[in-house]
Amino acid sequence: MKTEMPLSKPIRRxxxxxxxxxxxEVSLLRQPEAEPGGTLVDKYTYDIDSNxxxxxxxxxxxxxxxxxxxxxxxxxxxxxxxxxxxxxxCSYNADCVYAGMRQIYIDALKDEAKKENKLPVxxxxxxxxxxxxxxxxxxxxxxxxxxxxxxxxxxxPKIRKTQLYHIMKESKNDMDEMMEQExxxxxxxxxxxxxxxxxxxxxxxxxxxxDELMPVLNIPQMKKFNHLEVKEMLTTRxxxxxxxxxxxxxxxxxxxxxxxxxxxxxxxxxTLDYYYDxxxxxxxxxxxxxxxxxxxxxxxxxxxKHLLDAHDHKVEYEKDALKRxxxxxxxDTLEGV
Amino acid sequence: xxxxxxxxLAKKGHSYAKRTKYKEALAYYNxxxxxxxxxxxxxxxxxxxxxxxxxxxxxLADCDRAIALNQNYSDAWSKKSLALYYLERIEExxxxxxxxxxxxxxxxxxxxxxxxxxxxxxxxxxxxxxxxRSLELEIILDMHADAKRIRQQR
Numbered sequence: 124m125k126t127e128m129p130l131s132k133p134i135r136r137x138x139x140x141x142x143x144x145x146x147x148e149v150s151l152l153r154q155p156e157a158e159p160g161g162t163l164v165d166k167y168t169y170d171i172d173s174n175x176x177x178x179x180x181x182x183x184x185x186x187x188x189x190x191x192x193x194x195x196x197x198x199x200x201x202x203x204x205x206x207x208x209x210x211x212x213c214s215y216n217a218d219c220v221y222a223g224m225r226q227i228y229i230d231a232l233k234d235e236a237k238k239e240n241k242l243p244v245x246x247x248x249x250x251x252x253x254x255x256x257x258x259x260x261x262x263x264x265x266x267x268x269x270x271x272x273x274x275x276x277x278x279x280p281k282i283r284k285t286q287l288y289h290i291m292k293e294s295k296n297d298m299d300e301m302m303e304q305e306x307x308x309x310x311x312x313x314x315x316x317x318x319x320x321x322x323x324x325x326x327x328x329x330x331x332x333x334d335e336l337m338p339v340l341n342i343p344q345m346k347k348f349n350h351l352e353v354k355e356m357l358t359t360r361x362x363x364x365x366x367x368x369x370x371x372x373x374x375x376x377x378x379x380x381x382x383x384x385x386x387x388x389x390x391x392x393x394t395l396d397y398y399y400d401x402x403x404x405x406x407x408x409x410x411x412x413x414x415x416x417x418x419x420x421x422x423x424x425x426x427x428k429h430l431l432d433a434h435d436h437k438v439e440y441e442k443d444a445l446k447r448x449x450x451x452x453x454x455d456t457l458e459g460v
Numbered sequence: 461x462x463x464x465x466x467x468x469l470a471k472k473g474h475s476y477a478k479r480t481k482y483k484e485a486l487a488y489y490n491x492x493x494x495x496x497x498x499x500x501x502x503x504x505x506x507x508x509x510x511x512x513x514x515x516x517x518x519x520l521a522d523c524d525r526a527i528a529l530n531q532n533y534s535d536a537w538s539k540k541s542l543a544l545y546y547l548e549r550i551e552e553x554x555x556x557x558x559x560x561x562x563x564x565x566x567x568x569x570x571x572x573x574x575x576x577x578x579x580x581x582x583x584x585x586x587x588x589x590x591x592x593r594s595l596e597l598e599i600i601l602d603m604h605a606d607a608k609r610i611r612q613q614r
Contacts, residue, residue: 129545129576131591184572184594186602281588288599292606 128153133279134188141195144395145202148173151191153180160293161190165198167205168212168427174198185285192279193289196271200405203398210402213262213409213422214430215255220440221447222420223255228448230309242307252441254312257301259422261319263430266409268293269323269380270401273330277389283331290331294324298364314369315416321361321373326380328358379411466496474505482509500529504536511539516546534563538570545573550580561593568597 128151130138142149147166154177161178164171176198178190204210215223228251235241242250275286297320305313361367383404391397406424413419423429433440462470473488489506493499503526510519523540526533541556554577560570571594578587 129542129573131576132579181601181605182598183569184575184598185591186595186598281591284592285595288595292602 130191131185131188131281133281134191137192137195137279140393141199141202144199144393144398145206147202149195149198150175152177154178155180159296160289161194163194163197165201167198167201167210169431170428185282186289189275189282189285189289192275192282193271196274196278197267199393199398200267200270200402203395204402206395207399209399210426211406211424212427212430213259213413214425215259215422215433215440217436217440217443219421219423220252220255220437221444223258223418224251224441224444225448226418226421227251227254227309227312230311234309246307248445250307252437252444254308255421256437257316258312258416258418261316262409262413262418262422265319265323266380266405266412269326270384270405272327273384273387274389274401276331278393287331290324290327294320294360298360302364314372317364318369318372318376319412321370322376322380324361325358325373325377326384329381376412376415379415380408383408383411462492462499462502463496466492466499466502469495470499470502470505473502473509477505477509477512480512482513485509486513498529500526500533500536503529504533504539507536507539507543511542511546516543519543520547532563534560534567534570537563538567538573541570541573541577545577550577553577554581561590566597568594568601571597 138149141147150173152175157177157179159179161176163174163176165174166172176191176194178187182190201210228247231242231247231250235247272286272290276283298317300320301308301313301316308316361370361373387401387404413422469488469492473485473492476482476488477485486506486509489502489509492502493506496502503522507519507522507526510516510522520540520543523536523543526536527540530536537556537560541553541560544550544553544556553573557570557574557577560567561574564570571590575587575590575594578584578590
């Protein structure tokens with residue numbers, strides 16, 4: 124463990140456990156501009172020798188500890204899959220980008236036909252890849268987020284209150300995502316994006332027993348949630364969003380998430396096989412979500428290097444897809460993309 | 461009040477420390493303290509830079525000097541607890557963090573180190589209490605930081 128900072132006991136334990144189980148090294152890095160949820164830079168995803176967990180410099184106590192616990196758990200899942208030679212992520216290639224952008228374009232045209240204030244063509248074209256890419260990011264993140272949170276909850280009871288705060292904060296941020304673009308983004312994608320987050324929140328609300336997570340902390344801003352359980356807290360928030368009328372999609376996704384996670388015994392011995400099983404469950408539920416959103420031809424399961432290369436070629440893929448969708452019509456517009 | 465020259469030198473050092481350039485920061489702090497050896501705030505700043513560079517004994521010595529100049533210097537007590545923790549002097553770290561938290565009840569680090577030390581000493585219930593206080597403060601600070609960030613974005 125390459126770190127010199129005070130850590131609570133359960134966190135030191137999980138760091139040591141991670142290093143021993145994966146036979147690797149984990150470094151901790153404080154950065155003023157780090158993402159609020161921290162970042163994991165790991166050797167199973169990137170071409171590096173060790174693993175680094177980066178967290179915001181202003182987090183000096185348990186908020187930092189939870190970030191470390193969360194990323195250690197994710198690292199264990201990735202590492203276990205990698206050790207079995209199976210670690211893959213949802214990547215994309217030129218055909219995937221074409222399929223995704225074409226589908227988004229068709230759906231956007233349907234929406235635009237009903238709108239009084241039409242979106243300028245160049246904006247609509249720009250949106251296609253952005254939205255495709257957005258779903259790629261989300262599908263690589265949301266299922267794992269649910270699994271990791273559930274595992275941390277069972278493994279580290281002493282940091283549950285911290286976990287509650289992180290979940291509430293993350294939920295709020297994810298809820299706000301895309302809100303400003305609501306009038307631009309085709310309705311179908313706005314609904315699906317929110318449904319994924321809603322399903323994750325509801326899964327966590329059902330998984331994390333309310334009585335242990337009551338916000339008993341003496342924090343004025345959280346007082347309004349007093350005597351509400353986690354599920355009510357998260358549901359109450361979602362009912363106040365414009366998306367809520369389409370919650371049926373979220374409920375369906377919740378069933379999709381719950382089904383493979385139901386049989387998981389979170390209290391099993393945390394061996395390499397246990398984490399590999401979590402990886403398989405995560406992969407299955409990701410597949411099921413992709414199927415539900417009819418995005419099967421948008422993504423391919425490939426080793427992480429494939430996704431990194433895909434990001435490097437994204438401009439090329441986007442231009443290629445635009446040519447395939449619009450033919451010669453797009454030539455002039457491409458300059459502006 | 462520190463001498464003006466020492467104050468300016470410490471200020472320069474602090475601007476380097478904020479950019480994690482501790483070598484340069486330490487050079488300025490040393491100059492400032494050669495001008496005014498009883499400049500407690502500069503001793504505290506130098507202790508912070510020492511902690512960041514892994515020189516925990518030096519940090520502890522500076523904290524002790526700062527505290528000798530001002531017994532109620534809460535930040536110096538808090539930094540002292542951190543230095544003692546790194547030096548694995550857990551009982552003393554607990555005493556220093558307790559003193560820091562008593563002087564400044566809003567010191568997240570002091571409460572957290574107190575929790576860690578109590579945990580180390582097997583006093584789990586008391587540790588949870590200290591962690592709880594540290595978490596409350598940390599969340600409040602985080603919420604304020606978020607609100608500030610949102611205001612700036614607007």
